[in-house]
Amino acid sequence: MEQHVVKLTDAENQLADLLQAAGAADAKAALTANGLPTRRIEEYHYTDLRTLLREVPANLAKANDGLPSEQFEDFSRIVLVNGALVHADTIDGVEIKSADVARTVGHDQIINLMDGFAQSQIEIVISKSIETPIHIAQVHDGANSVAASKVNVRTAKGVEAAIIETFEGSNESGLRFADFAMDVAAESNLLHIQLDQNAKYARQFVQNRYDLHEDANLRTLVTHSNFQLGRTDIKADFKGEGAHADFGGLNLLVGQQHGDITLNVNHGVPNTTSTESFKSIVRDRAKAIFQGKIIVAPDAQKTDAQMMCQGLLLSERAEVLVKPELEIFADDVLCAHGATCGELDENHLFYLMSRGISRADAESMLIKAFLAELFDEIENEQVHAKLENRVDAWLAAAE
Amino acid sequence: MTTPILEIKNLHVKVEEEDKQILKGVDLTLPAGEVHAIMGRNGSGKSTLSYVLAGKDGYEVTEGEILFMGKDLLEMEADERAAAGLFLAFQYPIEIPGVATMTFLKAALNAQRKTRGEDELKIPEFMKLVKDASAQLEINQDMLKRPLNVGFSGGEKKRAEILQMALMQPSLCVLDETDSGLDIDALKIVSEGVNHLRDANRSMLVITHYQRLLNYIVPDRVHVFSDGRVVESGDRELALELEKKGYAEFDGTAA
Ligand SMILES: Nc1ncnc2c1ncn2[C@@H]1O[C@H](COP(=O)(O)OP(=O)(O)OP(=O)(O)O)[C@@H](O)[C@H]1O
Ligand SMILES: [Mg+2]
Numbered sequence: 186m187e188q189h190v191v192k193l194t195d196a197e198n199q200l201a202d203l204l205q206a207a208g209a210a211d212a213k214a215a216l217t218a219n220g221l222p223t224r225r226i227e228e229y230h231y232t233d234l235r236t237l238l239r240e241v242p243a244n245l246a247k248a249n250d251g252l253p254s255e256q257f258e259d260f261s262r263i264v265l266v267n268g269a270l271v272h273a274d275t276i277d278g279v280e281i282k283s284a285d286v287a288r289t290v291g292h293d294q295i296i297n298l299m300d301g302f303a304q305s306q307i308e309i310v311i312s313k314s315i316e317t318p319i320h321i322a323q324v325h326d327g328a329n330s331v332a333a334s335k336v337n338v339r340t341a342k343g344v345e346a347a348i349i350e351t352f353e354g355s356n357e358s359g360l361r362f363a364d365f366a367m368d369v370a371a372e373s374n375l376l377h378i379q380l381d382q383n384a385k386y387a388r389q390f391v392q393n394r395y396d397l398h399e400d401a402n403l404r405t406l407v408t409h410s411n412f413q414l415g416r417t418d419i420k421a422d423f424k425g426e427g428a429h430a431d432f433g434g435l436n437l438l439v440g441q442q443h444g445d446i447t448l449n450v451n452h453g454v455p456n457t458t459s460t461e462s463f464k465s466i467v468r469d470r471a472k473a474i475f476q477g478k479i480i481v482a483p484d485a486q487k488t489d490a491q492m493m494c495q496g497l498l499l500s501e502r503a504e505v506l507v508k509p510e511l512e513i514f515a516d517d518v519l520c521a522h523g524a525t526c527g528e529l530d531e532n533h534l535f536y537l538m539s540r541g542i543s544r545a546d547a548e549s550m551l552i553k554a555f556l557a558e559l560f561d562e563i564e565n566e567q568v569h570a571k572l573e574n575r576v577d578a579w580l581a582a583a584e
Numbered sequence: 585m586t587t588p589i590l591e592i593k594n595l596h597v598k599v600e601e602e603d604k605q606i607l608k609g610v611d612l613t614l615p616a617g618e619v620h621a622i623m624g625r626n627g628s629g630k631s632t633l634s635y636v637l638a639g640k641d642g643y644e645v646t647e648g649e650i651l652f653m654g655k656d657l658l659e660m661e662a663d664e665r666a667a668a669g670l671f672l673a674f675q676y677p678i679e680i681p682g683v684a685t686m687t688f689l690k691a692a693l694n695a696q697r698k699t700r701g702e703d704e705l706k707i708p709e710f711m712k713l714v715k716d717a718s719a720q721l722e723i724n725q726d727m728l729k730r731p732l733n734v735g736f737s738g739g740e741k742k743r744a745e746i747l748q749m750a751l752m753q754p755s756l757c758v759l760d761e762t763d764s765g766l767d768i769d770a771l772k773i774v775s776e777g778v779n780h781l782r783d784a785n786r787s788m789l790v791i792t793h794y795q796r797l798l799n800y801i802v803p804d805r806v807h808v809f810s811d812g813r814v815v816e817s818g819d820r821e822l823a824l825e826l827e828k829k830g831y832a833e834f835d836g837t838a839a
Contacts, residue, residue, distance in 0.1 A: 531641065536678040537688070539638045540748065541666035541696035550691065554682025554731075 191220040196241045200298065203331055207245055209301030211290045221294055228418075231474040231506050232445040234295070237414055238388065242360050245302070246325065246332035255351040255382055257567050260320040263309070267326060268334035270307050278313025286335060295390050295416070299362040302333035311340040318347035318376070318565060325387070328357035338367040340375065347376040349568055358386035358413065365392065371399040371425055378568060380575070383411040391417040397457070399425030406563065408572070409444035409473075410437040410579060416445040423450075423457040423485075433559055434463040437579055438471035438503075445474040452481045452488040455515075461492035461522075464559055466552060467503035468583060476508040477522070483514040490519075496526035497555050499548075499583075549580045587654040589756050589787040590614040590637075596647035597629075597636050597812075606632045608812035609648070614756070617784040621798055622791045623823060624809030625831050630791045631675050633809075634760045637789075638672040639665050653755065666692075667699035669755035673745040673762050675791075680732040685744070688732050689714060693751060717750040721777050738765030746777045757781065757788040763797040775800030795823040810835035 193201070197220050204213035221238060222229035246267035263281060264272040273281040284307075288300045309319075325332045340346060354361065361383075369375050383389060389412045397403060407417045421430060436444040450459055465473035479490045496505030509522040529551050537547035556576060563569050590613070597607035606629045614620050624630055636643050637650065639662030650657040652670060660668065680688070693713075694704045705713070718725065721743050733741050742762050749757055759778070763771055778788070778801050790801055798806070798820065806823045808816040808831070816822065816834045826834065 532678050533680050535638075535640050535662060536674070536680065537683075537692075538662035539640075539666055539672055540688075540692035540752070541663050541699065542692055543663050543695060544661070546691065546695065547663075550683055550688070551680070554680065557682040 212297040212301030242329045246327045246330035266324045267332040280310040303335040306335035314345040321350045325354040333362035335364045340370045343372040345374045352381040354384040366394040369401040374402045387412045389415040395421040397428040400427040403430040406433040419448040426456040436465040436473035439468040442471045448477040458489040463494040465496040468499040472504045478510040481513045486517040488518040492522040591651040594648035618804040619788040621803040629812040667696045671754035673759045675760040677741040
């Protein structure tokens with residue numbers, strides 16, 4: 186392997202020191218050898234972290250027991266503060282425990298940091314269908330600090346369950362990492378939603394990994410709206426025939442926010458299907474990125490994958506950057522991708538205004554209409570309401 | 585004398601950022617309680633006039649003025665005009681995916697009430713209004729569960745426009761080719777709906793190509809529109825004469 190000699194930035198040096206303090210010597214070595222990902226690395230083309238991560242916190246977050254503000258009535262609760270398990274409701278058929286972290290070092294420095302900073306990993310085993318969703322509140326407590334969490338979910342065959350994660354943070358700029366892995370067992374039916382409620386200047390890196398087995402069904406939704414800089418890396422691997430997944434995501438950004446959702450879906454076996462629906466709404470000078478790659482393996486016949494990314498630009502200087510890709514090695518497949526990007530339709534606005542609705546309200550109606558498709562699939566009323574409230578607050582803040 | 589509902593004086597309009605003059609001196613006075621018809625060739629500027637009345641962006645008034653119940657209409661935003669009592673039934677109603685028809689109707693009615701300083705409608709009150717008005721226009725309630733105008737047939741869209749008009753009770757109704765796309769029965773139902781709204785305090789400007797509509801909605805006056813102007817005005821008989829002789833007799837383009 187070619188070894189580059191990289192002159193590290195102050196931020197990279199700082200992160201290397203913190204990795205050392207966290208006991209992650211291998212991750213430190215990898216970072217010092219390669220530096221943070223720059224635009225020259227394809228997956229980070231639009232999110233050059235050498236430029237975007239120029240300032241990093243000075244401390245590792247300490248374990249503590251700060252409590253989250255986000256509440257869902259009747260949901261079961263698991264609370265992680267700075268990655269450590271501090272509370273878990275007793276849930277029938279669900280085992281929750283904290284284990285030693287298993288670290289690996291690979292070519293992606295952000296994933297190395299994620300693993301390097303994690304001090305434990307939370308294992309959740311769901312062996313029975315559960316009616317009430319599980320809420321995992323991920324709290325980052327402690328100003329100006331680095332925290333990381335790792336959550337591994339496994340389910341038994343045929344299980345039905347919903348997991349709602351919220352990311353919350355203290356009020357000053359922090360840097361957080363969250364790794365989530367879910368093994369979607371055969372015939373199971375799972376929902377995974379992430380809502381971010383971070384502090385304004387937080388920087389957040391999330392990785393979601395899904396393995397899908399025979400006849401499994403999965404729906405996911407990632408929301409990006411509360412942070413300064415955020416990236417979610419989604420990796421899905423179809424390993425069993427008959428599996429289906431719907432991947433969804435939203436960048437709802439304003440000011441100077443930068444949100445990046447990068448998706449890799451690998452249809453590795455025949456007869457699997459997926460939809461990918463990603464939307465971005467940007468105002469001011471915000472930048473939303475969606476990179477989606479669907480790979481269909483040579484023997485993965487009858488794959489059906491439909492990817493759509495749509496952007497709504499509310500200001501002249503806001504940006505939506507999309508890169509949908511299909512890599513198809515099988516011949517009998519149905520795969521498509523589409524991308525649209527534009528402003529609100531003036532004819533729509535005029536029609537609404539001609540009925541007495543103010544411009545601001547007409548814009549809000551159209552923005553919500555743009556999102557309706559994405560949210561309508563979320564049947565849980567509380568979660569649905571949270572999503573809508575988030576959008577309402579976002580719209581109100583802009584007025 | 586009472587103030588007319590609408591006075592258009594020497595109105596000149598061009599397309600913004602283009603050198604295209606569309607309206608070239610429209611004069612028209614619409615007294616309270618009257619129904620006036622506008623007939624004219626394709627492309628003569630009838631819809632443009634309706635858009636300028638409703639406040640659509642993209643047009644520039646280069647000369648003239650419009651008074652709506654004595655007030656300068658051109659000073660008002662589209663939503664303010666609606667709240668003040670102006671309603672345009674679109675020639676081509678716009679489909680808006682993702683906006684539920686009922687949500688839209690409620691938002692529109694309440695927005696207008698708010699601008700006028702009135703209380704919001706309570707939900708049962710609102711439901712009853714919609715139910716009664718749609719029954720009269722023979723509109724299927726299922727249609728109202730769909731997104732606004734999305735997938736409505738041509739005729740259904742036109743009925744939905746008149747439903748909105750009935751709910752909003754405007755002082756000035758501008759109907760742009762509401763009859764086109766309606767079958768014979770629907771034409772009757774819609775015309776009855778319109779006639780039902782005729783009132784001493786309400787005026788209507790009915791744009792149409794077909795004198796048949798005017799058998800149902802009998803106008804007080806008929807104006808012939810040509811190349812961005814009213815070239816001839818008369819009573820109901822003018823529409824019949826126009827049908828017989830064609831436009832050339834009126835706009836001087838006879839060979
Ligand atoms: N935004 C625009 N840009 C350029 N030309 C325009 C614009 N709007 C209208 N026009 C032109 O102005 C003319 C008048 O159009 P308008 O739609 O008002 O006609 P109309 O009388 O309603 O016709 P019809 O009977 O076919 O409905 C047409 O030639 C049309 O192409
Ligand atoms: Mg027209």
